[in-house]
Amino acid sequence: MHDVLRRLGRAFFTEVRRVVSYATLTLLTLGAALRRSPDGRAVVWTQAARQIVFTGVEAVPLVAFLGAVGSGVFVATAFSYFAGAEENKMVIDVLARLLVREVAPLSTAVVVALRSGAAITVELGSMSARGEVEGIETVGIDPIRWLLLPRFIGMTVATVALAIVFAVAAFAGAFGAAIAVGAIPAQLDVGLSYLSALQPFDVGLGLAKAGLFGLVSGAVACYHGLSVRRDVTEVPRRVARALVEILIHCSALAAVFALLAL
């Protein structure tokens, strides 16, 4: 019994220590963003733009596809169960709020974690193992400013933008599915109901969650990448851990937000 408690306690404190490390890394990076230093301003923004293109722009087709197909299937299935106009309106109402507040930020975070989180951990891990992070420090380049800040900016901005893409694509998917199944009373009503069901609070909450998930994904991916020492064989293990932790942390945050918004 004592042994089990000791193990549980150790696991708990390990987890707490790790969360504190992520928070510290995030604060250091935000500090670097707020500092009025002329160092590397141009190159840092170029890096950030590249990260936004990789994480955001290149993921648009995938996110749009997932949003459209997911909501299309939901609407088609729901309309097959509920035939009445009032029930259909309720389906759209639920779909709109659920998508924008819950599904869009979390689904986007999953896509961002799988595409970019893994890539960032591999890239930073390989750089650490090859001594490149130390190499840039030798010429006075701040790794937090040049390596982490652009990735944090890229992940956060891209996750928010992709959540919007997801919601818009989901709207199109719902509309398309309503036409396909011949939903009544009128196809146009689906679109109007979708938009009217959304409150500014839902949109704000959805975007805030997306931004937070992007920040968490960036922090976890960067932390595990930079934790690689001289051994390149550590990289795959770090990537696996980073992905699992991003999914766990984002899901836990989503649950907390959902409870708070009740």
Added chain:
Amino acid sequence: MAASIEIRGLCVVGMGARIEGVSLRVDAGERVAVVGPHQPSLSLLIRACAGFERVQRGRVEVCGVDVGNADRRSLLRLRRQLGYVSISGGLLANMTLRENLLLALRYHGVSAQDAQRRVGAAVEAAGLADGADQRVSLVPAELIKSFAYLRALILEPKVLLAEDPSAFLHPHGREVVAELHAAAHRRGTTVLVADDDIEFVTPLVDRVVELSALEAAS
């Protein structure tokens, strides 16, 4: 003459090596090589001077900065005055050799045009223009090492630290590195190198000292 590097009773452990009670003074503009049979210990000394190893006991001062007690930002500021060449070079593998040099200048606020001009001139002077636009991941270690020297020197540092300068170098690379050392000397750069190849480093410096002698003297 003022000391550029002053090491007193330095003890450092790391990289599977240990140095104990090392003391050394390198005056401004002086060139010193620390030699010995065990390269990891020599590397440890140079890394401690650059602030990459935790000083356990003793004191290392470089350009007036107490490296062992300096915070992250002070170390970054110090490294602008410091050229450092690691064994493997540490260039960014996803960039070309030229881009690595440009990055060092652009980050420190040199305009794109000026940076291109300075890098072009440095690469030409070193006779390395042919391979400059290849990606680091695709070029031989010798070329990486030569460009690591160029990157360290392009910011015109007051002090040059080099860890095992002879590593990965064939005769041509050795000539290039020797020429870069000579150019640094003409600019008045203080140099501290550590290498197990005494024959190679002796012509590059004013003074050669054995690491074991530095430890024993303390």
